[in-house]
Each structure stands twice: as structure tokens, then as C-alpha cells.
Amino acid sequence: MADSSDDEVPKHVLFKDRPEWKDIEPLGEYDSDEEQPVVNIEYSAEFKDCYDYFRAVAQKREYTQRVLDLTDTAIKFNPANYTIWGYRFDTLKALEKDLRPELEYTKRIILKQPKNYQVWNYRNLIVTELQDASNEKELTALALAEDSKNYHAWDYRISILRDFKMYDGELEFATQMIEDDVRNNSAWNYRDFVIHRTNNFWDGVETDVIKSEIEYTLDKITKLMDNESAWSYLRGILANISGGICGSKRVNDFCHNLYYNKGNRCRFLLSFMLDCCFRDHEVTYRTKEGDERGPQLLARIKELCLELATEHDVTRKQYWMHLSKSFEKMIIKAELERQLYPSSEDEDSTCSCSTED
Amino acid sequence: MENLLKLRDINDIRKNLTLSLEDSTETTEEQIKVEKMVLKKYEDLHAQLNVNHNLPELLKEHHKRFLSSSLEHLSSSYETLDASRPWICYWILHPLSLLGVRLEDSYKSRIVRFLAKCQSPTGGFGGGPGQMPHLAPTYAAVNALAILGTEEAFKVINRPKLYEFLLSVKQSNGSFAMHHRGEVDIRGAYCALSVASLTSIITPELVANTAEWIVSCQTYEGGFAGSPGAEAHGGYAFCGLAALVILNKADLCNHHALLRWLVNRQMSVEGGFQGRTNKQVDSCYSFWQGGAFPLIYTILAKEGLTPENHLFDARALQEYILICCQNIHGGLIDKPGKPRDAYHTCYALSGLSIAQHFLNNKQVLGTYKNELANTHPLYNIRPDLVRKALLYFHSLKNDAT
Numbered sequence: 076m077a078d079s080s081d082d083e084v085p086k087h088v089l090f091k092d093r094p095e096w097k098d099i100e101p102l103g104e105y106d107s108d109e110e111q112p113v114v115n116i117e118y119s120a121e122f123k124d125c126y127d128y129f130r131a132v133a134q135k136r137e138y139t140q141r142v143l144d145l146t147d148t149a150i151k152f153n154p155a156n157y158t159i160w161g162y163r164f165d166t167l168k169a170l171e172k173d174l175r176p177e178l179e180y181t182k183r184i185i186l187k188q189p190k191n192y193q194v195w196n197y198r199n200l201i202v203t204e205l206q207d208a209s210n211e212k213e214l215t216a217l218a219l220a221e222d223s224k225n226y227h228a229w230d231y232r233i234s235i236l237r238d239f240k241m242y243d244g245e246l247e248f249a250t251q252m253i254e255d256d257v258r259n260n261s262a263w264n265y266r267d268f269v270i271h272r273t274n275n276f277w278d279g280v281e282t283d284v285i286k287s288e289i290e291y292t293l294d295k296i297t298k299l300m301d302n303e304s305a306w307s308y309l310r311g312i313l314a315n316i317s318g319g320i321c322g323s324k325r326v327n328d329f330c331h332n333l334y335y336n337k338g339n340r341c342r343f344l345l346s347f348m349l350d351c352c353f354r355d356h357e358v359t360y361r362t363k364e365g366d367e368r369g370p371q372l373l374a375r376i377k378e379l380c381l382e383l384a385t386e387h388d389v390t391r392k393q394y395w396m397h398l399s400k401s402f403e404k405m406i407i408k409a410e411l412e413r414q415l416y417p418s419s420e421d422e423d424s425t426c427s428c429s430t431e432d
Numbered sequence: 433m434e435n436l437l438k439l440r441d442i443n444d445i446r447k448n449l450t451l452s453l454e455d456s457t458e459t460t461e462e463q464i465k466v467e468k469m470v471l472k473k474y475e476d477l478h479a480q481l482n483v484n485h486n487l488p489e490l491l492k493e494h495h496k497r498f499l500s501s502s503l504e505h506l507s508s509s510y511e512t513l514d515a516s517r518p519w520i521c522y523w524i525l526h527p528l529s530l531l532g533v534r535l536e537d538s539y540k541s542r543i544v545r546f547l548a549k550c551q552s553p554t555g556g557f558g559g560g561p562g563q564m565p566h567l568a569p570t571y572a573a574v575n576a577l578a579i580l581g582t583e584e585a586f587k588v589i590n591r592p593k594l595y596e597f598l599l600s601v602k603q604s605n606g607s608f609a610m611h612h613r614g615e616v617d618i619r620g621a622y623c624a625l626s627v628a629s630l631t632s633i634i635t636p637e638l639v640a641n642t643a644e645w646i647v648s649c650q651t652y653e654g655g656f657a658g659s660p661g662a663e664a665h666g667g668y669a670f671c672g673l674a675a676l677v678i679l680n681k682a683d684l685c686n687h688h689a690l691l692r693w694l695v696n697r698q699m700s701v702e703g704g705f706q707g708r709t710n711k712q713v714d715s716c717y718s719f720w721q722g723g724a725f726p727l728i729y730t731i732l733a734k735e736g737l738t739p740e741n742h743l744f745d746a747r748a749l750q751e752y753i754l755i756c757c758q759n760i761h762g763g764l765i766d767k768p769g770k771p772r773d774a775y776h777t778c779y780a781l782s783g784l785s786i787a788q789h790f791l792n793n794k795q796v797l798g799t800y801k802n803e804l805a806n807t808h809p810l811y812n813i814r815p816d817l818v819r820k821a822l823l824y825f826h827s828l829k830n831d832a833t
């Protein structure tokens with residue numbers, strides 16, 4: 076390990092040894108004659124010294140430059156101390172400081188401690204005060220380059236997009252992140268967020284955007300079948316069209332081909348087809364067709380559940396068996412209702428993936 | 433009904449191993465590494481079974497010792513938890529109570545006095561004495577006090593001030609900020625509703641729009657995110673569901689999608705849960721994901737669809753916790769190779785308790801010596817202690833009116 080001299084940290088001087096702090100009496104958490112607290116942390120001398128001085132100035136409500144410097148040290152020792160961050164913010168406001176340098180300051184901390192709630196929240200406060208989010212995409216991209224699934228970074232980027240309406244180029248960003256790791260679920264989630272925020276989906280119309288998202292996703296599934304992220308995204312997109320999960324002929328044919336022609340038994344495919352059957356039943360049981368299709372669909376549902384429970388997804392056996400019974404109960408209930416209250420309206424909708432031709 | 437579980441067949445586990453494909457991604461590579469480590473643990477245990485039929489064993493005495501010593505003293509590596517000390521109390525007291533440890537009354541008093549010092553004059557609790565009130569340590573402190581369960585402990589909580597604090601962080605859209613100017617996320621809603629329901633201070637004003645806001649955090653995957661638009665996540669999903677159940681409004685969310693998302697978080701090889709899709713197994717999700725199941729069962733029961741068994745693989749989850757996550761010197765870990773800590777000890781054991789109990793049935797892996805006390809899935813406190821606290825605070829509510 077070769078340390079460059081730039082990285083050398085100057086030796087830390089205790090606050091009690093600093094002349095500019097002579098007027099302050101440090102304040103411990105406990106008086107010396109008090110009992111030992113539980114969960115007693117063995118603080119280093121530097122940590123205790125710093126926080127004793129912080130408690131003293133906080134009690135006096137001192138908001139000065141030296142307190143600002145003190146919060147810097149206190150944050151270094153424990154960036155998760157939300158009280159310190161709040162005090163720092165109040166001090167900056169009291170001193171009428173320019174908040175811009177805080178961007179550089181928080182950036183340094185975020186890149187060192189990217190999983191800390193407090194620093195992201197503090198940055199958000201600063202950016203909101205400045206009403207300037209022009210650096211935020213770059214910062215989150217840097218954090219995501221380190222850890223492409225960092226929840227804080229994605230969450231923060233989402234809030235910035237929403238608060239500052241900065242959606243331009245974000246679909247491309249999602250595409251790039253998915254390209255880097257097609258199993259990065261955070262990136263897929265982000266894609267869903269961007270797509271829904273930048274498009275209007277109305278009346279269940281299968282718009283061009285939906286069509287192209289379907290193609291995009293089917294392509295990813297074809298390349299890596301066993302990727303739950305892509306299958307879930309597909310469900311999310313289909314939820315926007317009438318017919319829902321089985322409302323797209325393209326997707327139905329895709330599944331049908333995988334299952335019947337290629338013999339694919341990926342658990343996500345089976346689970347998808349299962350929900351398709353159920354949805355199909357929901358849509359058709361009120362129609363003339365329902366008489367015949369109802370029992371067919373129920374049989375298919377039970378078959379798929381059994382296949383999953385015993386062969387392709389044994390870990391979730393209890394769930395698939397439960398689902399099979401639940402579907403059966405719900406379908407029988409629906410059938411009974413249909414016989415009791417027959418409806419004349421004819422909805423046409425069929426799902427080609429659910430039963431074999 | 434009691435039932436001793438047997439281990440999964442090691443060959444069945446091997447069948448589920450992730451294959452290294454040519455186009456494999458970073459996620460796949462990492463996943464394969466974890467599976468290798470975990471499989472090694474399972475193979476080692478199967479080899480030892482010939483010698484010791486009582487395996488896997490929950491190292492109760494070791495865990496008690498680790499927890500008891502942490503309650504007293506923590507190394508300087510815990511400095512970054514200086515603002516989470518009520519949490520540490522809860523993370524220790526709860527697993528101790530699951531292990532059936534009874535604390536001396538004088539010792540309980542000492543813990544009560546510490547938590548009392550963390551209470552803010554403006555209501556709620558901070559991460560340590562003198563720190564600002566924050567919903568997370570408030571939740572932890574109230575839970576810890578409920579576990580201590582003495583009148584002295586209950587009396588610490590300043591309910592009118594607590595109510596003021598909760599209202600002060602409530603946002604107009606129904607959500608809650610964690611503290612003054614703090615982050616707004618679904619933890620806030622759960623922490624606020626949990627303490628408010630436990631101490632009987634819930635009002636319509638406190639919960640206005642909250643259920644609707646929580647539902648807006650449910651994602652296309654079925655789980656809940658920390659805030660609208662973000663990714664479904666185990667910790668947040670538990671918070672969202674538990675908060676909805678407290679509000680008696682679970683029917684507002686899509687629980688079929690939630691259940692599908694939940695069952696898919698269980699890992700086929702490891703047996704434990706992951707927090708998010710395509711992430712790695714971690715023992716703390718044994719509770720965050722596992723604890724959501726009993727809550728779902730209550731929703732299913734209302735529809736006449738009560739399950740006959742746990743809807744996740746309770747045996748596989750117990751295997752993961754017992755075989756892969758115990759530090760031999762006491763304490764539990766996230767996954768093999770990680771250091772032990774109070775947080776994972778708390779949530780791994782909470783998850784183990786959930787897996788061992790289904791309604792009134794017990795299904796224990798290993799011998800019955802491995803059994804833990806039951807936990808209440810809404811608060812993650814033993815049900816008898818929840819009842820005691822609810823009765824106490826409810827009587828105060830009646831006094832006040």
C-alpha cells in the first residue's frame with residue numbers, strides 16, 4: 076500500500092487543546108457520579124471530545140464559524156448523526172452562508188459513504204434551497220458507477236427527476252444501466268418510472284411506446300430467460316392496456332411459442348401464463364364463450380400450478396398449491412354468480428397462451 | 433400440532449444452483465459466489481449429521497451471552513450507531529425475550545432510565561440522550577419499553593408529547609418525515625402508526641391520507657418501495673403492509689401481487705430471503721419478508737382463503753438461519769463471511785421464530801431445543817408483551833376521556 080503524501084491526514088488536535096475553544100466547558104452525556112448507561116459504546120478520545128464540545132455549544136445555541144467547523148469533525152466521526160446535520164444547516168442559515176460549497180462537501184461524503192440516509196437527505200435540503208439540481212444527475216451516476224443497485228442513489232435520482240422535471244435523456248440512462256447488467260432490477264424499476272412519467276397511457280390503448288417497450292423486454296427475455304426483472308417489467312407495461320396481462324397478442328404468441336414449441340419451463344414463464352389464464356377467465360366468464368372456456372381454464376390453471384409445485388419451482392410449492400386451491404374457489408364462485416346472474420353483454424377477448432389450440 | 437422438520441435433500445439443493453452462462457452479468461457472478469459458500473455450509477453439515485443427529489442446533493447459550501454482553505458494553509466500532517442507541521436496546525431485548533431470558537427488575541430499571549434520557553422534551557425519542565427526536569429511535573424505544581413491560585417502563589412514555597411529535601412530522605399527503613426536515617419514506621408511516629397504536633394515541637387526524645400514500649408506494653412488482661416511484665424492497669414492504677394492517681386498510685393494496693412478489697424473494701439454493709429482485713440473500717430479511725406472511729394470512733382469511741401452511745418454505749428458511757448464519761461464538765450474521773451484529777441477530781432470530789410457528793402449529797427444524805418464543809408480526813414483540821402494553825395504554829386512554 077503506497078500512500079501518497081496528499082492523503083496524509085493532519086494529526087487531529089482535541090478541541091480541549093485548541094485555544095479558540097478555551098471559553099467552552101465540554102458537556103458530557105452523563106455526570107461522573109451518574110450510573111453507567113446501558114449499550115455503552117467505547118468511544119475514542121477524539122469522538123468523545125468532539126461530541127462533548129458539540130453538546131456544550133448546542134445547549135448555548137451557538138451558531139458561529141467555529142461551530143460550523145466543529146460539525147464538520149462531528150460528521151466525520153459519525154455521518155449518521157442527524158442532529159449534527161440539522162445543526163449544521165441551521166448554522167449555515169444563521170451565518171447567511173453561501174450554500175454552494177455544501178454541494179462539493181456532501182459529494183465527497185456521499186462518494187465515501189453512499190449508503191447513509193442523512194447525507195442524501197441533507198443534500199436534498201441544500202439542492203431544494205438553491206433550487207439548482209444541475210449537478211445531481213452526475214452525482215447519482217457516480218454513486219451508481221460504484222454500486223449500480225444503491226437504493227439511496229436511485230431513490231434520490233427519482234426524487235430529483237420528479238421535483239425538477241428533469242426527464243430528458245433518462246430513458247437512455249436506464250437503457251445503458253440495463254445494458255451493463257440486465258439483471259439490475261433497480262435499473263428496470265427506473266425505466267418503469269421514467270416511462271410512466273413521460274407518457275400518457277389512457278383507455279387501455281396499446282400505444283407505440285407500449286409496443287416498443289414490449290419488444291425491448293421480449294428481446295431481453297429471449298437473451299436471458301431466467302431474469303425475473305424483465306418478466307416483472309413486462310407485467311408492469313401490460314397493466315396499461317385493456318386485457319392487461321393477456322391483452323397483447325404479440326406477448327401471448329411469444330409465450331405460446333416458448334412453452335409449446337420450445338418446451339421452455341422457466342418458472343417466470345409458467346407464472347406469467349398462469350396469471351394470464353386467470354385474467355382470461357375474469358374477462359370471458361361473463362360471455363357465451365365462458366361456458367366452455369371456464370372449465371378448460373380452470374383445468375389449465377391447476378395443471379400449471381402442479382407443474383410449478385412439483386417440478387419447476389419446488390421452493391414455492393406451498394404457494395403454488397395454495398394458489399391452485401384459491402383459483403379454484405374463486406372460479407367456482409364466479410361460475411355460480413354467472414349462472415345466477417347471466418349477462419347478455421358479449422365481451423370479446425381471448426388469450427392464446429392459456430390453452431393449447 | 434407439533435412437527436419436526438427434516439433437512440432438504442442436498443441433491444435437490446444442487447439442482448437449483450445458478451449456472452454460469454456465457455453472457456452472465458455482474459449479478460450472476462456474485463450470486464454464484466454466494467451459492468458456493470452456502471452450499472459448502474450445507475455439505476459440511478450433512479457430513480456431520482452422521483456423528484451428531486441433533487444438528488442443526490440453535491446456539492442459544494452463545495447468543496444469550498453475545499446479546500447480554502452487548503447490552504452492557506460495545507466496542508468503538510459501534511460509534512456510527514451512536515445516534516441509534518434505542519435501536520441497539522431493542523435489537524438486544526427482543527431476541528433475548530424470544531430466547532426466554534428474564535431480566536432482573538433492577539437491570540430493567542437501568543435500561544428504562546437510559547431510554548428515559550433519550551426521550552425529547554418535545555416528544556418522541558432521539559438516538560441518544562439530548563439528540564433530536566426521530567421516528568426510528570422512537571419506534572425502537574417504545575418497543576424496547578414494551579418488552580421490558582414494567583409499569584416504570586410504560587410510565588416513561590409521555591403520550592401527549594409523543595402525539596404532538598407525531599403530528600409535527602406528519603405531511604399533508606399522509607406520509608411522515610423521519611424527523612424535523614428529515615427524509616420522508618414509508619418507514620416513517622410504520623414507525624408512527626406502530627407507536628401510536630401500541631400506546632393508544634391514534635386519531636383520525638393522525639392517519640388522514642396515510643393509507644392512500646402507502647398504497648402509492650406499491651410498485652409494478654407487487655412489493656412496496658420506500659417512496660412512490662422507487663424500487664420494491666423487503667424492509668419497506670414490511671413497513672407498508674404492517675402500517676396498512678394497523679389501519680385496517682390492507683384491502684386497498686393489491687395483495688395478490690404483493691404475495692407473488694414476497695414468495696419470489698425466497699432463494700432456491702440458500703433458503704433465506706433477498707431484499708430485492710436479483711439481489712443477494714441476507715438473514716435480516718428472514719423477518720422483513722418472512723414477517724409479512726402472517727400479515728398476508730389475515731387478509732386471505734377475510735376472503736375465506738386461509739392457507740393450510742406457511743406460503744414460503746419454512747424448512748429452507750430455518751436451514752439458512754441455523755446452518756449459514758450463526759457465529760459459533762454467539763450472534764448471527766447476514767450471510768457466510770460477514771461479521772455478527774445485534775441487528776442481524778435480532779432479525780434473523782425473529783425470522784426463525786416466524787418460520788417455526790404457523791397459526792397454532794409448530795414446525796421446528798432440528799430438535800425442539802431450537803424452538804423460540806412466538807413473535808407478533810405487526811410489532812415484532814412477543815404477543816404476550818404486546819397484549820400487556822395494549823391493555824395498559826388502553827386503560828390510560830379511558831382514564832383521559
Ligand SMILES: [Zn+2]
Nearest residue numbers: 714715716766
Ligand atoms: Zn441485512
